[in-house]
Amino acid sequence: SWKAKFGQQTTAVISGDDTPDFVPARLVRNQMASPDPLGESILKAAEVPYEFDVLRPNYGTGLATVKGGPVSGAVIVVTPALAAAAQAVEKAGKSIRSKAEALQFLPESQKNAYAAARSVIQCAEAAGGIVTVVGGDLPGFKAVEAADADVKEAISAMEIAEDGSSRLNFFLQVYRAGDYPVYADYAVHRATEDLAGPRIVVVTK
Numbered sequence: 001s002w003k004a005k006f007g008q009q010t011t012a013v014i015s016g017d018d019t020p021d022f023v024p025a026r027l028v029r030n031q032m033a034s035p036d037p038l039g040e041s042i043l044k045a046a047e048v049p050y051e052f053d054v055l056r057p058n059y060g061t062g063l064a065t066v067k068g069g070p071v072s073g074a075v076i077v078v079t080p081a082l083a084a085a086a087q088a089v090e091k092a093g094k095s096i097r098s099k100a101e102a103l104q105f106l107p108e109s110q111k112n113a114y115a116a117a118r119s120v121i122q123c124a125e126a127a128g129g130i131v132t133v134v135g136g137d138l139p140g141f142k143a144v145e146a147a148d149a150d151v152k153e154a155i156s157a158m159e160i161a162e163d164g165s166s167r168l169n170f171f172l173q174v175y176r177a178g179d180y181p182v183y184a185d186y187a188v189h190r191a192t193e194d195l196a197g198p199r200i201v202v203v204t205k
Helices: 002-015 024-033 080-092 096-104 108-126 148-157 182-192
Strands: 073-077 130-134 142-144 171-176 199-204
Touching: 002 024, 073 108, 080 096, 080 108, 108 130, 171 182, 182 199
Parallel strands: 073 130, 130 142, 171 199
Antiparallel strands: none
């Protein structure tokens, strides 16, 4: 019900219609006090490809959503922010308190990089996988040098078979530039940023 009301405003903005009565704060207050019932028009609304919907997960492709296989390991790419954070934590000492104090005084970018790496490492180790480091060194982990063959193998693993499956799970990002033209430039930015990761970028106009 909330999403439907905000969706009407989004449609009006895209189409250029005037909506002077739309006040988000008032809408939220009224909905919290007395939520509207979920009518058939909301539960069975028209499907929009790639639209986020908590009631009906729909990817617009007709393919079933399947989970990936078991975690076999992790590859951590060392960025300058991650390297600086790992070095600071390593020098702080072995106690949890000293490590926490070291992280507390680091820039947000370094703290975020360290937290992201630790979460991935924890998932891999919990599954009994091997953690490999490329692009630098991290204390306690094996570092390797990526070769051209590794890149070719990763790209090959992203090839989509006739049944829609692939050997490597990856993200599909869709930018609806037909609604917001600036999305086309943003898609190029995301595709060329550092550590873009395995993904396919689709721009619709």
